[in-house]
Amino acid sequence: MTTYANQCAIVGVGESERSRNSGTTPLHLALDAARNALRDAGLEARDLDGIMNYSTGGDSCTSHELATYLGSRPKYVKDISGGGSSTELLIADAVALIEAGELETVLIYRAMNGASGHQVGRGYDPDLLQGMLPGGSFVMPYGSASPSQWFGMFAMRHMHETGTTKEHLGHVCVSFYEHAQRNPKAFLHGKPLDMETYLATPDISTPFNIHDCCVELDEANALIVTSAGNAKNCKSRPVYIMGMAPRHTHSHAHYWTQVDEVASDHAAPALYQSAGVKPEDIDVAAIYDCFSWVVLRQLEAYGFAKRGEAGDFVKDGNLKMGGRLPSNTAGGMLSEGYTHGMNNVLELVRQLRHDYKGTDRQVKDCELGICTGWSGPDLAGAMILRN
Amino acid sequence: MTQATKYEKPVPLKTLDNHPYWDAADRHELALQKCSDCKGYIHPPGPSCPSCGSPATEWENLGSDISATVYSYITSYRPFLPGFQHDLPTVITVAALDVAPEVKIMANIIGCPAEEVEIGMPLKMTWTDITPDRALPQWTPSRSQN
Numbered sequence: 001m002t003t004y005a006n007q008c009a010i011v012g013v014g015e016s017e018r019s020r021n022s023g024t025t026p027l028h029l030a031l032d033a034a035r036n037a038l039r040d041a042g043l044e045a046r047d048l049d050g051i052m053n054y055s056t057g058g059d060s061c062t063s064h065e066l067a068t069y070l071g072s073r074p075k076y077v078k079d080i081s082g083g084g085s086s087t088e089l090l091i092a093d094a095v096a097l098i099e100a101g102e103l104e105t106v107l108i109y110r111a112m113n114g115a116s117g118h119q120v121g122r123g124y125d126p127d128l129l130q131g132m133l134p135g136g137s138f139v140m141p142y143g144s145a146s147p148s149q150w151f152g153m154f155a156m157r158h159m160h161e162t163g164t165t166k167e168h169l170g171h172v173c174v175s176f177y178e179h180a181q182r183n184p185k186a187f188l189h190g191k192p193l194d195m196e197t198y199l200a201t202p203d204i205s206t207p208f209n210i211h212d213c214c215v216e217l218d219e220a221n222a223l224i225v226t227s228a229g230n231a232k233n234c235k236s237r238p239v240y241i242m243g244m245a246p247r248h249t250h251s252h253a254h255y256w257t258q259v260d261e262v263a264s265d266h267a268a269p270a271l272y273q274s275a276g277v278k279p280e281d282i283d284v285a286a287i288y289d290c291f292s293w294v295v296l297r298q299l300e301a302y303g304f305a306k307r308g309e310a311g312d313f314v315k316d317g318n319l320k321m322g323g324r325l326p327s328n329t330a331g332g333m334l335s336e337g338y339t340h341g342m343n344n345v346l347e348l349v350r351q352l353r354h355d356y357k358g359t360d361r362q363v364k365d366c367e368l369g370i371c372t373g374w375s376g377p378d379l380a381g382a383m384i385l386r387n
Numbered sequence: 388m389t390q391a392t393k394y395e396k397p398v399p400l401k402t403l404d405n406h407p408y409w410d411a412a413d414r415h416e417l418a419l420q421k422c423s424d425c426k427g428y429i430h431p432p433g434p435s436c437p438s439c440g441s442p443a444t445e446w447e448n449l450g451s452d453i454s455a456t457v458y459s460y461i462t463s464y465r466p467f468l469p470g471f472q473h474d475l476p477t478v479i480t481v482a483a484l485d486v487a488p489e490v491k492i493m494a495n496i497i498g499c500p501a502e503e504v505e506i507g508m509p510l511k512m513t514w515t516d517i518t519p520d521r522a523l524p525q526w527t528p529s530r531s532q533n
């Protein structure tokens with residue numbers, strides 16, 4: 001079994017430009033992100049001996065392509081199919097391979113034309129998707145093809161049982177949009193959101209309106225993992241991997257037959273056991289936020305609020321700067337950008353390095369951070385990082 | 388044969404594991420897969436029992452008088468698949484069967500204004516003939532509702 005115990009660290013993070021229409025390919029975006037991560041770490045392309053990436057429906061370039069044009073000659077490349085929680089999964093794999101002595105330094109990336117290329121839940125061939133999706137024949141004929149509809153089914157039951165309201169969802173959005181106003185690179189920088197506007201916005205699919213949904217963009221992110229020993233020689237301040245729950249599962253692949261359970265419920269205890277810390281020890285968070293409600297449900301799963309109390313936890317300002325758990329401080333996927341979670345990891349690393357010290361974006365003196373990944377109610381991973 | 392009316396929505400795909408369910412639906416009946424060992428229902432149908440892993444499964448015909456309760460639902464105001472642009476808003480529910488509440492069957496709720504749908508609402512199964520040889524199980528409010 002892998003013992004994380006700070007034996008590896010994230011030593012470099014980088015991203016490409018983000019836009020609605022990159023005018024270029026995922027390979028170009030990936031190269032920009034990878035070069036920025038290498039520069040951040042003070043490493044050369046030749047220092048990478050492993051490259052991994054995740055993609056959905058062939059929306060990225062391969063690790064081999066990236067390696068080729070980066071001028072790197074890795075001995076290990078891996079391309080997996082996956083969305084949310086793939087970042088955590090691949091970091092766990094990298095740590096295991098580094099600990100096994102197989103690899104030294106691994107670059108992990110996510111590159112996508114998420115706005116100008118094909119989009120999740122849109123533009124798929126319905127018959128193809130019926131075959132691809134577990135139990136798709138029981139879902140697609142009824143018009144359910146979007147994650148907003150799949151996750152909405154969980155949200156509506158949870159809100160009914162706990163008394164969580166639309167306004168509670170709105171507080172998640174308002175909190176993260178507020179963070180985006182401090183981040184000039186956030187896609188919705190300059191576009192703050194107030195509760196009145198939020199509540200006046202019509203739903204796309206209950207309980208979600210446009211603000212409850214992530215901003216789909218063209219962009220690439222990359223990060224570099226190496227051993228704690230190597231990390232000391234890097235340019236950046238290392239952020240250590242304290243514990244992980246790589247990727248846990250819901251009890252059924254056809255997860256919408258059981259809407260009271262999410263995979264995060266299973267990832268959470270494993271995560272805290274792995275890291276040897278408790279929720280109250282955490283200073284800063286990156287909570288997967290493809291939809292607002294997903295944040296509330298994870299706050300409950302990961303022990304930051306009791307069942308039914310996450311809405312009030314957020315309403316009380318706890319995800320904002322100065323709150324109990326400043327979260328998604330770059331704006332999150334709701335307002336910064338959307339790379340199936342990796343952009344939130346990049347921000348968490350920068351917070352733990354105190355990159356924003358002396359500005360109002362820095363979570364003061366933060367030492368421990370949690371990052372949660374959510375592929376859906378079906379798959380979830382998470383990690384705890386420290387400086 | 389050619390289709391008499393143009394049906395734009397996805398037609399349920401019959402597969403190795405699920406075809407008895409859809410064959411029964413075409414006859415306006417509900418058939419559920421059941422584990423021959425632990426006796427639990429298996430829905431959606433699969434190659435073995437997700438509760439105990441047993442590969443021994445059988446099918447039970449529950450007939451055409453099927454009642455259930457709304458467990459959760461969503462209302463979509465945009466079409467996410469072809470054909471649904473004519474049917475907005477679309478209400479999709481997961482309904483718990485009254486005889487076996489652990490079995491949740493997803494379908495639309497038809498014959499009911501979207502704003503009247505609520506969790507706990509009683510439903511009965513109805514079948515819509517979508518092509519000359521295929522029928523789609525749907526939920527509709529049960530008549531006994533006050």
Ligand SMILES: [Zn+2]
Nearest residue numbers: 422425436439
């Ligand atoms: Zn069984």
